[in-house]
Structures are given as C-alpha cells and as structure tokens.
Amino acid sequence: MTKISAPRPLVAGNWKMNGLASLLAEADKLKQRLADPAVGGKCEVMLCPPATLVGAMAKAAAGSALMVGGQDCHAKASGAHTGDIAAEMLRDAGASAVIVGHSERRADHGEIDAIVRAKAEAAYRAGLMAIVCVGETADERKAGKTLAVVTGQLAGSLPDAATDANTVVAYEPVWAIGTGLTPTVADVAEVHAAVRAALVKRYGDRGQGMRVLYGGSVKPSNARELMSVENVNGALVGGASLKAEDFLGIIGAYA
Numbered sequence: 663m664t665k666i667s668a669p670r671p672l673v674a675g676n677w678k679m680n681g682l683a684s685l686l687a688e689a690d691k692l693k694q695r696l697a698d699p700a701v702g703g704k705c706e707v708m709l710c711p712p713a714t715l716v717g718a719m720a721k722a723a724a725g726s727a728l729m730v731g732g733q734d735c736h737a738k739a740s741g742a743h744t745g746d747i748a749a750e751m752l753r754d755a756g757a758s759a760v761i762v763g764h765s766e767r768r769a770d771h772g773e774i775d776a777i778v779r780a781k782a783e784a785a786y787r788a789g790l791m792a793i794v795c796v797g798e799t800a801d802e803r804k805a806g807k808t809l810a811v812v813t814g815q816l817a818g819s820l821p822d823a824a825t826d827a828n829t830v831v832a833y834e835p836v837w838a839i840g841t842g843l844t845p846t847v848a849d850v851a852e853v854h855a856a857v858r859a860a861l862v863k864r865y866g867d868r869g870q871g872m873r874v875l876y877g878g879s880v881k882p883s884n885a886r887e888l889m890s891v892e893n894v895n896g897a898l899v900g901g902a903s904l905k906a907e908d909f910l911g912i913i914g915a916y917a
C-alpha cells in the first residue's frame with residue numbers, strides 16, 4: 663500500500679493525436695466533477711491534449727483543479743524549427759507541464775535519452791514540470807533487460823537539476839501501451855522499486871519525493887490495483903483519458 667508519507671499522486675491523461683475542439687466537452691465535464699472534493703481531492707489531475715487544444719483547454723480550466731500539459735516540446739526556446747513547439751510557448755498557452763520522452767516520440771522521432779534530457783531542461787527553463795517517460799520493449803523484457811533499460815533511460819534522460827517539484831517520472835512498458843496488456847503487480851512493484859532506488863541514489867531526498875507514475879493500459883477496472891502498488895504515485899493514461907467517465911473511474915482509485 664502507498665505509505666502515508668508518499669507524495670500526492672498525479673493522474674495525467676495523454677490524448678496523443680486525438681481530439682478536435684469538440685472533445686473539449688470531455689475536459690469540461692471533468693473540470694466540473696473535480697469541483698467536488700470527494701472526486702479529485704486526493705490526487706492531482708492533468709490532461710495533455712494535442713498542441714492545438716492546449717490554449718483553449720487551459721483557458722477553460724483556469725481556476726479549476728484540472729491542470730493542462732503539453733505532449734512534447736523542443737529543446738530550444740525559439741528559432742527556425744518548423745512545426746516544433748517551445749516549452750515557453752506551452753507555458754504561454756497556459757500549460758503547467760509537458761510530457762517528454764514518450765515511447766512514441768522515442769520510436770517515431772528517434773528521440774534518444776540526450777534529446778529527452780534537453781527537452782526536460784527546456785521544460786524547467788520555461789517553468790514547466792517535466793513528465794519524463796521510460797520503459798522497456800517486449801523484446802527487452804523477454805531478454806531480462808527491463809531494469810537495466812529503465813535505469814539506463816533514467817540516467818540519460820533526467821537532468822541533474824531534477825527535483826520533486828519540477829519532475830515526474832512515468833514508467834510505461836512499451837508493450838503495455840494501447841494493447842490492453844499490463845504487467846503483473848509484482849512486476850510493477852519491482853520496476854518502481856528500482857526506479858525509486860535510482861532516484862534516491864542520484865538525488866537523495868529529492869528522489870524520495872519524486873512521483874513515479876505507471877502508464878500502459880490503465881483503465882477503471884485495473885487502476886485501483888495498480889495504484890496501490892508501493893512507489894506507484896499515480897498514472898499516465900492514454901486511451902482511457904479521452905472520455906471523462908473512464909478517466910474519472912481511474913481518478914476514483916484515489917477516492
């Protein structure tokens with residue numbers, strides 16, 4: 663079970679490349695339900711919509727318990743980088759956080775650890791919290807390399823300036839993302855313990871307070887079990903964050 667001294671959990675939704683303006687109605691529903699302290703009072707709640715919706719969502723969520731984040735940022739603050747978005751722009755649009763190093767970015771855009779680290783540093787520079795993602799592929803797990811891969815990614819992707827206030831780690835096994843598959847509770851516990859140990863070794867007390875989210879096929883029916891694992895301090899949710907009712911079912915793990 664989560665210890666009393668554990669950090670305040672975070673349940674963050676990643677809409678990925680989904681959502682036209684009409685989907686903002688789901689964020690509105692969520693915002694309204696979060697106004698009831700019985701619903702979201704025990705955790706922080708965030709949605710990370712596509713960049714096109716960050717400004718509108720942040721405006722609608724202003725003053726509410728719903729936080730808004732981006733899904734990626736460029737390492738630089740401005741310049742000739744067509745199609746890219748700076749952390750400062752996300753902040754300007756009302757975001758308070760940004761996901762960096764998601765496995766889809768690592769796979770689709772060749773984002774190696776050094777790039778992810780530079781993006782996390784950009785987030786700090788802009789005053790955003792960085793949600794830094796790590797996780798092994800199915801082949802790496804089969805080969806018994808999970809802990810080595812995850813701790814290696816952490817070492818390479820986290821900046822020295824990471825603190826419990828500016829950084830959240832998300833452990834997302836690549837094979838569990840969007841597949842309906844989840845690791846066993848024992849496997850989640852093993853990886854999260856290794857992540858915690860690596861964070862404490864590198865950052866001391868700061869590493870103790872850093873939140874470590876689990877991500878990969880989290881849904882209302884498995885959230886309570888996954889969120890009760892030691893060193894799991896919340897969830898990063900893809901598919902099940904697109905509908906307010908599903909996402910609220912996951913948030914309910916902390917009711």
Ligand code: PGA
Pocket residue numbers: 676834838839840841842877878879880898899900901902
């Ligand atoms: P999923 O995605 O919940 O749809 O598996 C998780 C993620 O990629 O963050």
